[in-house]
Amino acid sequence: MSYNVVDVERLSRRYDQSLALDDVTLRMKPGLVYGLVGANGAGKTTLIKHLLGLLRAKQGSVRVFGLDPVVHPVQVLQRIGYLSEERDLPEWMRIDELLRYTSAFHPGWDQAYAQEMLDLFQLDSRKKVKHLSKGMRAQAGLIAAAAHRPDLLILDEPSTGLDAVVRRDILNTLVRMVADDGRTALFSSHLLDEVEQMSDSVFMIDGGRLVLQGDIDEVKQMHARIVVRFSSHSAEFDNIKGLLSAEAEPYATAGDKTWQIVCSGEVDSVCRQLTYVGGEVLQSRSANLQEIFVARASRDRHHQSIG
Amino acid sequence: MFKSPAMAMIWELWRTSRLATVWVLCGQLAWVLAIASLKYFNHKLDGEEVSPVLCGIFMMTTTITSGFSQSWRHSFESRRAGFCFHLGYARPVPTWQLVLIPMLFMSIMTAVCYWVAAVSLQALTGIQVPLIFPALLSICIVSGLACAAWTPTCNASKLVAIASFVVLLVGSLAAFHQTRGATEPLLYAIGKPEYFHLQWYEYLPWAAAPAIATAVTISGVRKQRQGEQWRLEAFASSVFTWHKRQHSSELAQTTFRSAWSAQCWYEFQRFGHRMLVFGFVAPLLPLTLVILVSLLNPSWDREPLIWLAFVAFLPIATQMIGADGALGLRAKQGAISFSVFDATRSLRNDQLIAVKLLLISACALAAWLWMATIAGLHAWLSGQGPLWGEVLGRVQESVAAKDLPSYWWLAVGLSFAFLYVASTSMMLAGSLWASLHHRIPAILTAIFMIHYLLAVWDMSHAWRLRALWVSYAWIGSGAISILAGLCIIRARQSGMLSRGYFRAIVALWLVYVVTVATWMVDLKAQPGWLLALTASSLLIPLATSATAPLALAGHRHR
Incomplete structure (x- = not known):
């Protein structure tokens, strides 16, 4: 029913x-x-x-x-x-x-x-x-x-x-x-x-907008947290589909830089795209609600500020 | 950025009081304008005998309104005792500063309120209004009330403090009046310029009073800031705490019969019992008045008139108090809103309103019967039975002359009950809407003031604007009919007015209309505009009964 x-x-x-x-x-x-x-x-x-x-x-x-x-x-x-x-x-x-x-x-x-x-x-x-x-x-x-x-x-x-x-x-x-x-x-x-x-x-x-809704487990499965390392300080994320947020790890030393990424959709696809732009995927797991929320909220604010 | 904590506090005080102060100033200026217009258009008021009375009335009302203009800060009407700026305890500000700044601010604002009104009246009418003593008196009122409200830490002490202050103030004023040696009536005497010609040392006690009040308040607040209270208060609290209550986690098994009865109980606890207390205490006023008059003038035999006046006006006073208490609105974050707890009761809007109306009417009836009983008892004990018999006999004669059937009296009773409920409903609806649409009262007041001035002018110019007033009557009757119809239709269609409630008010309204129609004997002799206005006015009680649920819905379902 x-x-x-x-x-x-x-x-x-x-x-x-x-x-x-x-x-x-x-x-x-x-x-x-x-x-x-x-x-x-x-x-x-x-x-x-x-x-x-x-x-x-x-x-x-x-x-x-x-x-x-x-x-x-x-x-x-x-x-x-x-x-x-x-x-x-x-x-x-x-x-x-x-x-x-x-x-x-x-x-x-x-x-x-x-x-x-x-x-x-x-x-x-x-x-x-x-x-x-x-x-x-x-x-x-x-x-x-x-x-x-x-x-x-x-x-x-x-x-x-x-x-x-x-x-x-x-x-x-x-x-x-x-x-x-x-x-x-x-x-x-x-x-x-x-x-x-x-x-x-x-x-x-x-x-005021409903940015996400669904079963908790499904929502968590739909999102992933990836740790990726780039050999240079600059990383190009603009063309990566499914990416919600990318945050550089603090206290990075000269040379390599590690990023924490939260993405939605196919994790493998995001990993492939990251490798394509020169990144090395170190870790990948499903994101928790806290990470999903922060990623989505910061993305929306970023979009709003640009808009 | 503020240069000092004191500046920040003054800004906070001004920011939270400016609207109330502007309202007081507007009200006082409107009052000045009313007196000035009366004096301008009615030359009889220019005489030397009338001017002091006008001045006396102005001074008395303005001094009192100025004295109470800062009552939002006294918080003497609130249920909480103690210093109302208690949030300031956490600020790095010494206690004397925490108390002195609001006290000084209130005193200055009070004096300014009085001076603006007094100077305006002087400029517009030429009446000499004293500036120093009334302003000083207003400052005494404001600081005395603040001291009485802020110093005690429990409500019982606060009540005693406020009552003591009132007694002290009235006593001091009576003593002052004695020293002036005036033989004329009070209003006339205080309106004369020489009444307030004082020597410098005569001002001293009145100037010292606010200073003493401030010192006492600082001392009391200092104790409160440290979580203590005065010994006398602590002793009184210990005397009145008879036994320590045991912890109980048992719930009573009794329940309310229905949601309706639960709501009646709730509203009675919220405001009904205050109405009853008022009704119980109210006969003390005419009783005191009657006893005082009898002592001062033993040959005066018109006491029944005082009682009759109080019996007649008591329902209106209880209605106003009840309507104010029944609203259930509160200020939150600068906005007036309906309590979420009240709004989430599973009752319809018309049921919520009906409970309020029922309680106000029942309490008013109880208070009225109590007043009538005390009046009767007083007449009996003081041997004034024959006098009452004479007054009531006259009333009976005038009624008997009309030769009306007995059932007509039932209809009159029902009509009065209906009108009472309808006017209470109008008060509720008006207050509910006024808090949603802040500009409407100001606009209506402005329109009224313009027309008041026009009417006063027209009165002294042989009604030159008669055509305007007649057209207003026609337009008004049309507007009343349309608005009343729209209100009723909207209330019914939106589901805010249930069928049962609607049927009840329509039935009572029909009784009222038939009663009025029977009473209006000679319709043909009246002009058309008056008939139209009267006929449309008959719709007002029906519409106002229907609008209160709509007004409540405006708050409950924003």
């Missing part, structure tokens, strides 16, 4: 002069964890706000569970769990009040699950939100977002404020559990190793 939880079609958004989203098209299937990566101001939160109906799609369309979230906020928001980047929770509420209040909006609220997570985080349910630390606030927000076992769990920078143990054990487990139940999770993060570890699929946004 080709049912899409999220269906975004040619979505663009402009804030005054800057383009926050530029012709973004993406689809999300049930049972998968999606990572949303991008630099600061790339458009991640803008995209998430469109999914929640907090921004109206002025150009393009957004459908969540087949519905427009602006026109059908009740039907859509009932099935979404959302943790905002700012941990926007009412300061005057106690944690137990927050959970009791949130439960009223979600028919599928699981009180036992909420209690379980509360015990896990060792939070004082009688404490007011304004007296919580940044991490505790994130934990309270996480319980409120996940305890109704939402069909779509959206976490905007969930790692911010959480310590390494909570990040690795609890967040990972929570997100994986969502996917294992046949539900969907989308989380944005700056921590690319975390995205690589937790998600099945990735959306990479840069300058």
Whole structure:
């Protein structure tokens, strides 16, 4: 069945002069964890706000569970769990009040699950939100977002404020559990190793454009990191197809110079082209998400600056 | 680049306050213009007896608005106690500088606000307005409020400090008034030029007050910067902390019956309880007034009028407070926005608005009933029953003369309820839109001011512009009808107004229209433009009830 939880079609958004989203098209299937990566101001939160109906799609369309979230906020928001980047929770509420209040909006609220997570985080349910630390606030927000076992769990920078143990054990487990139940999770993060570890699929946004999307393993297989040595300091990369970035190794001595290259597409073809222009390929392996992201983002910025 | 940290701080203060200051100056200049135009077009106001009253009114209002013009910095209305520039603790700046610079800045801006208005009035009307004492008084208000808000570290102490400051200020002003030995009414007395002819040493206490306030604030902030509080405050905190609460990780098993009831609870916690507190405290004002008047003038027997005035205006006051609290907007990164938490509730916009309207109306009704009960109790305890009987008898007589059927009263009650809800909805919609479109209030104010001046001029020139006003009435009635229709259609088509909500407001609107139509007895005797305007005005409550969800959608789905 080709049912899409999220269906975004040619979505663009402009804030005054800057383009926050530029012709973004993406689809999300049930049972998968999606990572949303991008630099600061790339458009991640803008995209998430469109999914929640907090921004109206002025150009393009957004459908969540087949519905427009602006026109059908009740039907859509009932099935979404959302943790905002700012941990926007009412300061005057106690944690137990927050959970009791949130439960009223979600028919599928699981009180036992909420209690379980509360015990896990060792939070004082009688404490007011304004007296919580940044991490505790994130934990309270996480319980409120996940305890109704939402069909779509959206976490905007969930790692911010959480310590390494909570990040690795609890967040990972929570997100994986969502996917294992046949539900969907989308989380944005700056921590690319975390995205690589937790998600099945990735959306990479840069300058408002969706520069890369796909299954994590496929994306990694599609990209390679090659170390190549040239006998002279100048190297000609302009005509090499598939090359995303080339970075000279620092502290190079006179004579030879070693370059680290990230490329997409056929690795063998890139290696052949490098050999053709006088390079000696020293090492080749699949690139990790961090390397892919840096390569693509720096390439786009380079193109923009030239343009 | 700034040459010193002080310059950087002054720049920051100016950068964050300039808009508010410009608004205060604009408001005060509009006020000056209004007084000047009244005086220019109405020569009766030139007399020696009226000028001091005008001057007195101007001084009182301008001194108070100038004193409160920097209230964004006092933060006495915010829920947080303590020094509001606490981010500055991490800066390499001594505490005295951290406090003194904002205090001086606020004092100077306050004085400037007063002087600009006073000099403008003097230039436009020739009225002699004192410059030194009112400005000094404004500075006392601003520094006293800042001291009361910044020095304590908890909200209870802050409340006590602000209340003490208000009592001290009122007491000092009363003592000052006594020393002036004026026998005339207050507004008349303070408007006379000789009232503020003081010796240099008489200025000293008023000049010393801001200095003392600044010194106290520096001392308090110094403790706060080190994470301490004054001994008295620490002692009070320890007294009021009865027992240490145990850590609890148990969740209550009770739940809300529906999302609607949860939202009602949430909104009540957010702003409803403040309305109730206001309603509970409000009768103290007429009660104090009545007791004071009775003490000063035992033969005065018009106390019921004071009570009636308060009973009549209380719903409007509660409505304004409620509408302000219900908005739920907040300033973030220089922009006014709706809380993401509120926006992600799975409720429709009309439901969110309906909860707000329901709470405001219910709290206003409770406050109104409480005020009426206190009024009745006071009448009973003070033996003023016959006096009340007389007042109510007159009302009953005038109503009985109309010979209206009993069900008409039900319709009147429903119409009033509908109008109350519709006007609250209009307040909400207006505030929501005004925060999205900042220029609209300024444009509307400018248009109003131009027409106000025109009307004042026209009044004293035998209504020469009658044709213009009549054409405005026709154009206005057409515009109201079209805009009201468009608003309702848009709200329905965009899905912001559900069928149930729409049906309810249409039913109430019909009752209102029929009630008004019954009351308007002689339509034939009225001019056409007035009929058109009245007929189109009937649409306003219907349209305003429908526009609040649309206005909310403007924030929720930007």
